[in-house]
Amino acid sequence: MRILYSWLKEYVDPGVSPEDLSKHLLLMGFEVAEIQTLGPGFEGVVIGEILEIGKHPNADRLNLCSVKVGGETLSIVCGAKNVAIGARVPVARIGAKLPGGRAIGPAKIRGTESQGMICSAQELGLPNGSHEGILILPADTPIGQDAAALLGGSDHALEVEITPNRPDLLSHFGLARELSIHFGLPLNSPAAGAVNANGASRTVGIEAKDGCGRYVGRDLTGVRVSPSPGWLAKRLEGAGLRPINSVVDVTNYVLFELGHPLHAFDADKLKGDVVVRRAKTGEKIKTLDGKEHALEAGDLVIADASGPIAIAGVIGGEATSVTDKTTKVFLEAANFDAGTVHRTARRLGIRTDSSYRFERGADPEAAAAASARAADLILQIAGGTAAEPSDAYPGRRDAAPISISAARINRILGSAFPADRVEALLKALATRTSPLADGIQFFAPSHRGDLATPWDLAEEVARHLGYDRIPSEAGPVKPLRPKSIPVVDLVDSLRDAMRAAGFYEAYNTDFVSQAQMDLFGANAPKRPIKVLNPIAEDQAYLRPSLVLGLLNNAVYNMHHGASGVRLFEIGRVYELNEQREPVERTYLAALQLGDFSDKGTWRSWRDDPSAYFYYAMKGAADAVLSRHEQVERAPGERNALFHPSASVVVRAAGRPLGRYGAVHPSILKSLGLERHHAGAMLFNLDILAALETPPAKFVPYSTLPTVVRDLSIVTDAAVEFKNIHDAIAGLPHVSSVELVDVYEKAPIPAGKRSLTLRIELSPGDKTLRDAEVQAVMQQAIDRLAKDCGAVLRG
Amino acid sequence: MTHYAMPDRKSWEKEWKEVSGHALVAVNSATSLDGLETLRLEYLGRKGRLTSLLKDLKDFDLGDRRELGGPSNAFKEELSAAIDAKKAELEGAAQDAAIAGTKLDLTLPGLAPAEGRLHPLTLVMREMTGILSRMGFSWAEGPHVETDHYNFESLNFPPNHPARDMQDTFYVDAGSGVPGSILLRPQTSPVQIRRMEAQRPPLRIMAPGRVFRHEAVDASHGAVFHQIEGLYVDKGVTMADLKGTLLVFIQSLFGPKAQMRFRPSFFPFTEPSAEVDMQCILCEGSGCPACKRTGWMEVLGAGMVHPNVFKGVDYDPEVWSGFAFGMGVERIAMLKLGITDLRLFYQNDLRFLEQFK
Known part of the structure; x- marks a missing residue:
């Protein structure tokens, strides 16, 4: 405002x-x-009187005027048509500054010297600047006076x-x-002169009583519409409005003065009876903004026999608008339903000073006063006569009183405001109050629809007596049983795990583009959630996968000088279920791409980036799953994101829990990263958090020395490490089997590979003897030969 | 290596004189571990000269044994100690000589383990939720894709009221109902309603999470950002409790000098409502560009839970009262970390992320 x-x-x-x-x-x-x-926007401008008007020697359309400004007389060239002898006018003397930074200097116009300029209102930036010609001031304006003090006024x-x-x-x-x-200051009400009224105004029928609580109509005749006087135009311009004509300007003036919206119709253009009703589907109206709008059944309109003439509370129709030719005016001061106005204004995309006020709730009591004030001003400015207003007021309601006391207010606020100050303030706010045994009854004024409960009054008291006077002292609190949320706790611990694994945490927004979704090709989510009002086309969907954001981040960083990225994000992904209900899941995603100098604990991946990224992500996945030994892992099937033969699907009790592995080369190609390799993983944390975690429990270990033996074997390359591991992990005394190296080149024959295993043997209650160690190792060799076809590497 | 032939007293004494006169001098002037070992063998070896002297004493009279045994045994201990001391000295010198050639550039970078980073918003949210949790607030969660009911109606936003326009809302194509009824929550406040529906009072919760606003993205506005909501409901909770709680929170987050100002505002779900300003931490209230020269920065919104909100979840507002507050995490993170552009949080530039340890 x-x-x-x-x-x-x-x-x-x-x-x-x-x-x-x-x-x-x-x-x-x-x-x-x-x-x-x-x-005022100008300086160096004084009031002058035109003494003589002579023809400019070299130009037919210019005059040479003698202008008296105080003690001297200036000779000024002027082209305005309304120059007149005796006129009092603003004169910009040499050295004057005008709005827009224009400086007046000595000038020769068509060979004749001009000692300044006679100004128009527009040149001075005055409100009624649309007038043509120089500004002619009242005949009693003192000559020589500074025009800024007289006309401008800051x-x-x-x-x-x-x-x-x-x-x-x-x-x-x-x-x-x-x-x-x-x-606590005196308030002056705007002067509403008594309107001299003759006859009765037409009555407006209210058909839609839930849409219109009151309609005050008033007919005015013999009105002469013209531009508004300067004082009015200047106020409207100061308030940010464009003056239009005297009648329309008065309605706007009263709106900014009293806050109640008004509308003026050209009464000659109204056909038959006028009603307030709901629009009929298919009805149209061309409004004051020059646009035609299709109306819907819920819209509220003012209509005559020809159809809608205004959208109630929003905007008037063009056909019945007041123009310079209007002589009969029908003035509307009504109260329209806030929700109806809001819905229609939003749908049509029209926001007016009127709709802005109605949708917040206008005061029905103010309608009559606003109508009287506007009628009075129109008669003063545009002349004519007014009829008695018609007033249909079916919505009259008195607000229920509120029982309140200073003690109650202090209980809500935790404050100690004195009762006399609280009650004095409440009395100033109320239309009336009546005493109760333990407080007062508060009757809210009609313009304060927001005051309905003791809490509303508590806010009023605090607002006027000071929020800073409420103490900042919290009372004692009871301990409450803390509730923990498994997925929240899991997220917290996984963030630390991923950080320890060398990943940087990313936060991406939840919006993705169609192009990003297309990356998934045939595996694209079947029911992504579409945003109905996206900010931009490339943010049209809610992300179905966190990987999309991480891939974007990888592209960005590789283009900004990074040699590789290791990123993870924990957040929600979205999809519709078969009932079209939105489903949100919490996911962990990680992406590793490009060059990394730390090369893990064993070496054979070095020649094969797919292998490296698979095993790197497997290591990270193991960290995520470290407390969930019971998950099942199976070779990855066809998938848009992952390399088909270098990825694994993880399930828990048959439900898909996640995937990890090398990223499919075609994804990297689509992103212009075909020179790089990458690995990724995805885990559904809602499922992971719901898995039972075996509680941590101490397992005793022997304090006697352990024995470590390395064993190098050669098997068919197709024999999986898991089989080799499982063949010996269960042997007596074997406490761990670790992989030290994998070797597949000469002298190892093609199709074979050599594995070096590090086997740790733990004693029972006696130190292991050499013979016992030998026996276990022999068992291991035998078992490997039998189960895995392994031979010792020579 | 016996240096004398007969175990008679005279020749024993002659040999003793030699040994006791030279052995210590020889040991103390040894210059190498090898030379020292040779001396040890010469005197203290199995057939060493001092060993032999002590061995031969057994053939002497008791009187001679007593007279000669004392000093010679004492001398053996003294010599042993001297050899050990000399050995330690020579070994130390050998070690010093061995590592004297090591020349390091002590300023080359250390061999760092591959260490990741947590996002600055995670760090700041952990700090904020950590403080609230120590103050007794339990974590609460809710969906990002919300219904009109939880986001507006139950929070006392009347249908078709302009208060709904205070937060420009994203709508999504979901559900079977009217378009416009499923939305992305523009505030974390729906979590209040979901928790109050699920639990009888008293309760004390915090709800951190993402929110969505349909507005143009610039250095201080995001379409996606984070809020932390707090709610406390019990008997007799007052606005003074709210002010006291937030003062403790703000001073825990920004230091004991942090100052707070409450001023009236409007939220449909609280009455009375307040905007809470913190004294500008950059200029300490004297006015600077960051606080638009006012000395204060708006950091959160708060108020007493509106009776209509309580009625909607079947809490009797005449029995229960409570306060709620909500704040933007990005804004606080920017203040704490000196970040001037909110968009950096979502760009995930490694040069940005690596700064926050």
């Missing part, structure tokens, strides 16, 4: 500067976003942010009323 400081001061004088007022307003709950200084415009619960503050008088309560 843009508030002109000079206008506000007509109703209440806060006695402080605009800057200080904005500080008070902030602590009352209304931030002032901006304070604009509205200066002012301030405050952009006050009014919260949606306070439509009563969306006017100069409304804000003044609030300030008068806050500061």
